[in-house]
Amino acid sequence: MNVLNFVNAFFSDSAHWHGYDGIPQRLLEHVQYTLLALGIAAAIGLPVGLLTGHTGRGGNAVAFVATAARALPSFGLLVLIAVVVGIGLLPVMIPLVVLAIPPILVTTYEAVRSVDPAPVDAARGMGMHESSILFRVELPVALPLVLSGLRSAAVQVVSTATIAAYVSLGGIGRYIIDGLYQRNYEKVVGGATLVALLALVTLAAFWAVGRLAVSPGVRRR
């Protein structure tokens, strides 16, 4: 039996399409974990990145935090926190947020830093407030890069959110972990395929957001 047979068998089994262990339910859980983790990471990474990028201060601290966070293994963190606080959503969210912050923070910082200083000087010279300069002059121009940071964070979180199943939560990881335990490779391959598809859908979603949110003057098309 090859991989395609596994995939075919997994998706054509009607039992996989209903109930609490059905694909729609697991997908929904997976998307919820991803959005929650990404939301928390963005709520921390975006403001800090925008502010440090605008003022140009704290660049070293940003780089340090990002490197340190990248060095933490998500799986190790999950087990460690699960042991400390017990099983639940928290041990899943912490590693995912830690994973998502560095790409968001560093890219946002770099994106704002690299905005042409001339329009910023012009805006300041015409009496624009600093907050307006950040949100109306720098951010629109930095937006493609900021979005790319969010996008890589999102894709990483989508694939890593499978670890939620390890601490008895749902998500697509359920298929992979249960399948491995049950030696049901059809389930393992099916779950992996779903994760890959979800990552592609995420990329497509960011492409669409970029088309809508980025000014044609910045896209140069």
Next chain:
Amino acid sequence: MDSVTKRYPDGTVAVDRLTLEIPDRSITVLVGPSGCGKTTTLRMINRMVEPTEGTITLDGADLQRQPVTALRRSMGYVIQNAGLFQHRTILDNIATVPRMIGWGKQKSRERARELMERVGLDASLAKRYPYQLSGGQQQRVGVARALAADPPVLLMDEPFSAVDPVVRKGLQDELLRIQDELGKTIVFVTHDIDEAIKLGTMVAVMRTGGRLAQYAPPAELLSDPADDFVEDFLGADRGIRRLSFFASEGLQLTTAPVVRVDATAEQLAAPDAPYLLVTDVEGRPLGWSEPRDLTAGDIAAERLLPYGRPFVPGTDSLRAALDCAVLSPTGWAVAVDGDGRVTGVASQQTIGEAIRTAHGAADGRTAGPGTDGDRPAGAAGIAKAAP
């Protein structure tokens, strides 16, 4: 500006005890080599840079006591490379300040459209983005954006340095035309002395170390440079350039050697001149010829010597008149009226006399260098004509 100094924490002095009175409703140019503090001086006016010592007052009010955003909104600001917002359309770029001070979308855009026309931008560009425009067009947008909220003061920091010479000349002419219509108080920074002389009503020459070398109208700068530094900075041909400030109006013209293409043999023989200027029946110049080469009733324009570029007395300066005479193969300059009809001709010698007369008149009127108090505004009586 009263004894204004800008010293940076590392001890560098960018501007050193600068005292300058900038006249209302005219163009004051700050010029000097790089590192002379001219940009710092400009940026202290809208408080992008805060002076270390000294005070800057505008209409008697100390700038330091005014809220900084309100101050900046009352002054248009134009920088090199324009600094346009690339995510906004041309129209929205120009409408920035009106929107900021709460004019409303409709009114701001109407105003922006009006300004596009004023700075010579085609209305079809309104919906374009900055990257779709040439450097010169972008700079026009920069000027329009600065003028949008109708500020009484305009600060321009090397606005035309990044465009090619032909476009730069167009922008300079446009600025002079706009200034004629609007009468703003403009402070203009440049490193180009020709630009300073062309645009400035008053020119402040600054030297490295942030010191003022000379503050005078351009004609006075050319006639009486304060020291070797200013003279060096003006360049070798300041005598020729000074002629730009003398009107060609009083130039003695003669119509004696001018003949029409359908002149009779007697008319051709009458003038006692080495060369005759032949015009068409409407009086427009065709070319020069020696009298013996002309036959009545058979004058072919293509056999005539070219007459070079004519000048317009009253509009053009003595520099233009001299240029015409130098370029003319006969050494005579052709004067025409606004419709291109010949009003007379002048020899190099006549122009030379006019130059000496003009020099005498100017030196008699302007006070010598080193005198304090009010500088003669535009060296009274000397018309500033386009070179």
